[in-house]
Amino acid sequence: MSAALHAHPESGPVLGVAGPAKNRRVLSEAGHRGQWWRLVAILAITAIVLVPIMVTVVLAFTPGPTSTATGFTLENFGSVFSETLASTWLQNSLVTTLSTVVVSVAVAAPAGYVLSRGRSKAVSGYSLLLFVMQSLPIITSVVPLFILFAGMGLVDNLLGLTIIYVGSTMTVATWMMAAYFDSIPISLEEASWIDGCSVFGSFTKVVLRNSLPGILSTAIFAFLLAWNDYLVAIVFLRSTEIFTLPMGVQSFFQQNQTDWTSVMALAVIMMLPPVIVFAALNKYFSVGGIGGSLAGR
């Protein structure tokens, strides 16, 4: 019977095989026809969703109210750099964010290794502690830290800002690193132990060396968090020359008449780094990674 089936695949519904074959054809046809409205729908949705971002970009290149230029212009960028402290703000943001990224990974990677390989009560207790701490509102820590840092001269100070960013990224970063280390087979390390390598040695030489995607995805997470932060900055930064970009952008709204074209030029400068980082390293970063690291461990 099966031979007959193969010989005559179209021999009719009696054999009970043409059913699915027909169904599959119907399905794929539906899928083909469906593509049309799907493409239109996704185009329309994307266009609507991106309106605020397109508006930002268009205004940034539009001549300002006092300008004589017409059409597309770069003068908003020129004026934002010459008339405001934009270059200082950009530099402050870059320094704070990059230090946060480096220190977060340097703290989270070893801790994540212990979370991944350790099986004691203390380690799982610590893991629960990290989970609880990451879910707490930063506003609670901000007031006591403000008072503590004020006594140490760390208010209105980029180092103080960086310490808080590292502290607040560290919890999730540790989970992300731990989840990644979980995927590195222990047998690789065992082999190095037999060769006389210490645990620390196998961590740096075997595990870390194979963890570039995990490190990158943790770094992107820390980057986005530090670069985009507003709450810590508004509490801790006072003087305009210490501002990071979010505070710089906001400072435009303190004046009576908002200079929209300039603020949008600065906004474009501010959104470029995260967009570039994300576009370039997108494949290393999965939100599922964050969710998974919280869920699976």
Added chain:
Amino acid sequence: MALTTAQTGLSRARRGVAPGGAGRPANRKSKLTAQTSRTFFWLLLPSVILLVLIHGYPLIEAGVQATHDGSLIEAGNFVGGENFATVLSSPAFWKAAQFTLLFTIVGVFGSWLVGLGLALLLRTKIPAGGTFKVLLLLPWVVPIVVSSTAWNWLVATPDSLIPSLFRNLGLGTPLFLADPSLAALTVMVFKVWVSFPFMMMMISAALASVDSTVYEAASMDGATRFQQFSQITLPLIARSTYISWILMTIFCVNDFPTIYLLTGGGPVDATTSLVVLAYRTVFQDFATGPGVAIAFLMTMTLVVVSVLLYRQIRKSSVE
């Protein structure tokens, strides 16, 4: 992918296999264990120091401040539960709590529905599907300071683009940020706009691991598309849906910039969430005690909720 790797890690933990692996000679294991715990201690130390400094100490200190009548400059006197009594009896607190709850519910389910819809749309082969996926992530990637500026430009005044559009269509001139209930709605729509890409990514990752032959089998059995969706797709992505709801709840409750940058909590406190209220109480009204008490009440609620959720996640991943 990350989900599965995490699960492997967990299944290893569940079987109780030590880092050394099974079948390792006992003497070598114990030697290694002593060395291991010493190494583990040093590897964990920086993280513990930071956790104590940035999370532990402030939490305890917040408890102290909440029971004192101090300010940002001086510690003040012990007043017991007075700040909590003040806060709990103030209508502003309950109004903010109510708004936070509504904001969270709309934020979580709104972004989930939009994210789910888009993830399902993008699952099928669409020309340039990958490009759309990256473009649709932009609201989540772009800093809130930037997007709130753009939203402000679009809706803030009666002459902004969207109100004029409504006017030209003969729909009146909606005051998106000046009318209390409309402002609350605008803030929530903004939150959904910011958050849906996160949900889309979570759901896309979960959908990618669903075997498509399941659907073929189901359609063979005559299941309608809706049945396939509700009885196959939803249960298969339930776990990651659950996780994404938990994370988004935390994001929404703790959110500050989305609300503060768009409306500053106004008009007439219509969009004041608990975080915004705590911030304003401390840094604008200079009432440190009550402000910290608000933050402390939120924190305690979230500690209880997140410990319960952590247990629940662990339980659900063991099943």
